[in-house]
Amino acid sequence: MNYSPRFRLFPNTEQREAMDWQRNTVRQLYNHALNEFNQIPEDEGTLRQRVWMVRDTLPALKDWWTDLNQIYSTVLQKAVERIRDNINNLGKLKAKGYDVRSLNWKSPREFRSFTYRQSGFELDKKSGPNGRGLLVLKKLKGETREIPIRLHRDLPDHEKVKEVTLKKEPTGAWYVSFCIETRTPEKPSVEDIDPDDTVGLDLGVLNFVHDSEGRSVGRFDLSDERERLEREQRSLSRKDYESNNWEKQRRSVAEVHARMSNKKRDFKHKLAHFYTTEYDAVFVENLNVKGMLENPQNARNKAEVGWRDFITILEHHGKKNACHVVQVNPRGTTKECASCGVETQKPLWIREHSCLTCGFELDRDWNAALNVLSRGLSKLGVVHSEATSPEIEDFWCANESRSDSSTPVETATAVSTDGGEYSSIVVDASRVTEAGSLALKEAAPAAE
Numbered sequence: 001m002n003y004s005p006r007f008r009l010f011p012n013t014e015q016r017e018a019m020d021w022q023r024n025t026v027r028q029l030y031n032h033a034l035n036e037f038n039q040i041p042e043d044e045g046t047l048r049q050r051v052w053m054v055r056d057t058l059p060a061l062k063d064w065w066t067d068l069n070q071i072y073s074t075v076l077q078k079a080v081e082r083i084r085d086n087i088n089n090l091g092k093l094k095a096k097g098y099d100v101r102s103l104n105w106k107s108p109r110e111f112r113s114f115t116y117r118q119s120g121f122e123l124d125k126k127s128g129p130n131g132r133g134l135l136v137l138k139k140l141k142g143e144t145r146e147i148p149i150r151l152h153r154d155l156p157d158h159e160k161v162k163e164v165t166l167k168k169e170p171t172g173a174w175y176v177s178f179c180i181e182t183r184t185p186e187k188p189s190v191e192d193i194d195p196d197d198t199v200g201l202d203l204g205v206l207n208f209v210h211d212s213e214g215r216s217v218g219r220f221d222l223s224d225e226r227e228r229l230e231r232e233q234r235s236l237s238r239k240d241y242e243s244n245n246w247e248k249q250r251r252s253v254a255e256v257h258a259r260m261s262n263k264k265r266d267f268k269h270k271l272a273h274f275y276t277t278e279y280d281a282v283f284v285e286n287l288n289v290k291g292m293l294e295n296p297q298n299a300r301n302k303a304e305v306g307w308r309d310f311i312t313i314l315e316h317h318g319k320k321n322a323c324h325v326v327q328v329n330p331r332g333t334t335k336e337c338a339s340c341g342v343e344t345q346k347p348l349w350i351r352e353h354s355c356l357t358c359g360f361e362l363d364r365d366w367n368a369a370l371n372v373l374s375r376g377l378s379k380l381g382v383v384h385s386e387a388t389s390p391e392i393e394d395f396w397c398a399n400e401s402r403s404d405s406s407t408p409v410e411t412a413t414a415v416s417t418d419g420g421e422y423s424s425i426v427v428d429a430s431r432v433t434e435a436g437s438l439a440l441k442e443a444a445p446a447a448e
């Protein structure tokens with residue numbers, strides 16, 4: 001099994017320039033290789049064989065394209081091999097019913113990463129500035145460079161790291177992920193967990209998820225599919241029951257259904273991947289208890305099927321990514337003040353938490369997510385101070401904590417719902433695009 005923990009890098013200006021240069025050069029190589037690949041007739045070999053043919057021309061290419069000599073050889077090889085991965089992914093998308101075109105050349109916006117395989121990298125866990133580690137990369141624009149890295153969780157030994165991928169998010173932040181082959185990874189022991197590396201999720205009605213760091217991830221937009229479904233169903237109702245045309249139309253309806261559930265599932269997997277790779281522990285409400293507490297007429301119950309499904313997926317990713325997933329008692333999470341613990345009654349339409357006892361004010365769902373976090377920490381046994389958790393102190397100066405925050409989402413999508421000063425950061429569901437990151441999706445083509 002592979003797992004790929006991800007860490008933030010803190011390059012200096014020169015290192016940043018070198019990484020940008022390398023990313024762009026590797027991109028040009030990819031485009032060049034794709035062009036070469038497209039000229040090889042399909043009957044010359046399997047996909048793998050044809051891509052490898054292009055890869056084998058690398059040494060000759062370096063004779064005239066001298067910039068390539070400044071880049072580590074496996075990085076170049078991986079870039080060419082990406083053609084194969086991308087074509088395979090294209091096939092998977094087609095099989096899922098997506099409308100995809102053939103592989104296109106990549107613009108700088110679409111080509112964000114490069115990968116070292118097996119060698120050319122080392123990790124020095126302690127020598128970086130401010131208690132950080134150092135990621136040592138060979139032949140990064142011609143030189144060995146040591147880039148500071150924030151290691152918020154421990155990594156297995158270097159020998160087990162198969163690949164190291166450096167990626168620039170649309171926000172400009174650089175991340176590295178280590179692809180590690182392992183049996184089921186061991187979850188961090190409770191004593192080693194830093195409350196900063198944990199998160200509470202409130203599963204909401206208006207938004208799918210609201211987390212204790214103030215992110216709010218919207219529901220997946222399926223309005224196009226819903227429209228199409230209605231159209232297909234209308235058309236079905238006009239056909240003669242069990243006729244050939246009716247049967248054909250019935251299949252079209254089924255396809256739209258399948259596409260919708262695939263999209264929803266895909267979205268949940270990406271979200272679960274993000275949380276379980278970014279944190280050491282994820283806390284959610286226990287819906288089995290919740291169901292008994294809530295009124296069946298409540299909109300929450302309609303959404304509940306989707307949440308249950310999400311929790312199952314979250315647990316699966318938790319096992320894979322060595323992240324604790326803990327369900328907590330949901331009683332009163334929205335009523336309780338995350339700062340002082342006093343309960344205030346609030347109907348669903350009151351979107352803000354405003355505590356009469358201590359004056360703490362926050363978005364309603366954010367307050368709930370903080371309560372989920374604090375219950376989760378207690379249940380798991382992580383030492384933390386309940387009344388004034390570090391998160392809450394941050395919120396009193398929310399703007400500062402956002403500007404230097406460690407995730408791309410927070411810096412990129414600091415768009416508030418209503419402009420209020422304690423409103424949260426809203427992430428549109430369509431932006432949950434790539435495994436491992438909750439980054440902004442830019443207007444990218446359908447492929448990949």
Ligand SMILES: [Zn+2]
Binds near residue numbers: 340341359360
């Ligand atoms: Zn209070």
